[in-house]
Amino acid sequence: MKEKKDKTGAIPRFLNGTYTVNEAYVFLEESNDPVNKDIIEEAAFSVWRESQFLEKTEESLKKEYREEAYALLKKIGKKKRKSLKPLLAAAGSIAAAIAVIFSLFRLYEDVSRQDIYYECIETTYGERKDITLPDGSMVILNSCSRLRYPTKFTQQTREVRLQGEAFFDVAKDPDRQFVVSAGQFCVKVLGTAFNIKSYDMDEITSVKVDRGKVQIEMPEATMRLSAQERVEVNSLRGTIKKHQDLYETAGWRKGCLYFDATPIQDVARELEREYNCSIVFQEGQEFDNLISGEHDNQSLESVLQSLEYISGIKYKKNNRHILLYK
Numbered sequence: 001m002k003e004k005k006d007k008t009g010a011i012p013r014f015l016n017g018t019y020t021v022n023e024a025y026v027f028l029e030e031s032n033d034p035v036n037k038d039i040i041e042e043a044a045f046s047v048w049r050e051s052q053f054l055e056k057t058e059e060s061l062k063k064e065y066r067e068e069a070y071a072l073l074k075k076i077g078k079k080k081r082k083s084l085k086p087l088l089a090a091a092g093s094i095a096a097a098i099a100v101i102f103s104l105f106r107l108y109e110d111v112s113r114q115d116i117y118y119e120c121i122e123t124t125y126g127e128r129k130d131i132t133l134p135d136g137s138m139v140i141l142n143s144c145s146r147l148r149y150p151t152k153f154t155q156q157t158r159e160v161r162l163q164g165e166a167f168f169d170v171a172k173d174p175d176r177q178f179v180v181s182a183g184q185f186c187v188k189v190l191g192t193a194f195n196i197k198s199y200d201m202d203e204i205t206s207v208k209v210d211r212g213k214v215q216i217e218m219p220e221a222t223m224r225l226s227a228q229e230r231v232e233v234n235s236l237r238g239t240i241k242k243h244q245d246l247y248e249t250a251g252w253r254k255g256c257l258y259f260d261a262t263p264i265q266d267v268a269r270e271l272e273r274e275y276n277c278s279i280v281f282q283e284g285q286e287f288d289n290l291i292s293g294e295h296d297n298q299s300l301e302s303v304l305q306s307l308e309y310i311s312g313i314k315y316k317k318n319n320r321h322i323l324l325y326k
Contacts, residue, residue, distance in 0.1 A: 117151045123164075125276035128253070133160070136171040137178065140253055143273040144199070165197040167210075167250040184233065186217040194225075195250040199273075203263045206232045210249035236263075247294070255297040264289040264313065268324065275300040275320075282325035289313060 123129050123141050131139040134152050141147055145164025153159075153176065162182040170178045172191025180187040182198040183205055192212025198205045207216055208230040215224050216231060221240060225231060230245040251258050257274065259267055264287050268279040277300060281287050289311045295303050304315045304322070316323045 116154070118148055119151060120146065120148045122146045125273055133158075133171075135173060135176075135178075138169040140167045140250070142166060142197075142252055162196055162198060164199055165195070165252070167193070167195045167253060169193045184218050184235075188215045188217070189213070193249070199269065201269055202266045203236045204232050204234050204266055206230055208245055208249050251294075257295040257298075257303065259291045259293055261290040261292055264291055264311070264324075267291045267307070271300065271303065277320040277322055279322045279324060282323060285326050287313070287324070287326075 121129060121131055121141060123143050123145050125143055127143050129141045131141060131147060133139060133149055135158055137158075139147060139160075142165035145162070145166060147160060147162055147166060149160040156176065157179055158173070158176050159179040159181070162180055168178075168180065170189050170191050170193065174190055178189050178191070180196060182196050183200070185196060185198055185205065185207060187194065187196060187207060189212065192214055193210040194212075194214050195208045195210065196206075207214065207225065209225045209227050211227045213224055213226050216222065218233065218240075223231060223242060225242070228244055228246055228249075229242065231240065231242045233240050245260075247258055247260075248254075248256070252274075257270065265281075268281070271277065272279055291307065291311060293306060293310060295306060298306075301317070304317070308314055313324050313326060316325070
């Protein structure tokens with residue numbers, strides 16, 4: 001009885017795509033047992049039923065999940081009647097049928113990707129670029145950033161890779177997720193607008209939603225964000241902060257700098273990227289200031305003066321080289 005309970009716990013994870021590699025192998029090995037046929041069907045319908053108990057505030061998302069689950073189950077049932085029956089009769093096991101399906105799927109993926117090429121768009125200091133992706137999604141790439149994407153998306157997913165910061169306005173496609181991999185973030189949406197900031201050297205990385213909803217997967221957690229919500233990850237302190245943010249999303253598109261308890265080191269790096277300058281801190285001095293404030297289309301000199309006023313950190317400027325000191 002315990003063995004069956006363990007399997008019924010692992011199978012939903014397998015169907016949901018939340019299994020580990022070891023669990024996948026165990027699942028395939030143990031599925032030779034005919035009793036697993038009933039367990040798999042029960043688990044599949046359980047996964048579908050769970051989608052009906054999402055929060056009422058997420059009606060549209062609940063409907064999408066339910067429709068996806070129903071379509072998947074309908075397709076599985078149809079394929080099982082037409083294809084799996086002879087496979088099961090020939091192979092004598094569910095594991096063999098699943099292995100055949102996985103092999104065909106991977107072969108299709110390999111063939112479909114053979115003629116896919118990738119574009120790589122980069123920006124330098126003080127530069128921004130507008131990009132239109134193959135599906136019509138719009139991207140604005142901030143300074144010192146890099147976006148890699150295929151010249152055409154596959155039938156299964158729309159996936160891009162980001163280094164730096166970008167604002168995404170994603171074209172709606174209920175049949176294909178849009179996925180952005182950016183450092184420790186993996187952001188998944190169907191059609192929405194959001195900003196990702198993920199510079200390798202920054203202490204804080206963040207995702208801010210402008211409209212719609214997004215799902216964010218990280219090594220430490222998985223969460224959903226709605227419009228005007230932001231999540232910040234502090235890699236130095238190991239903290240995750242989710243909160244409402246009513247300021248304009250990606251104000252940098254209009255030349256606005258916005259800091260909210262931002263470490264002074266991150267502020268310095270952002271000024272370097274925005275104004276194409278070099279900023280260093282006086283050796284032997286500690287700088288643990290957190291900076292808050294908004295600067296609209298101001299010169300570098302004006303921003304430095306504001307920093308000095310609110311934090312007491314002085315500066316010496318020699319052309320594009322700046323020294324911060326106390």
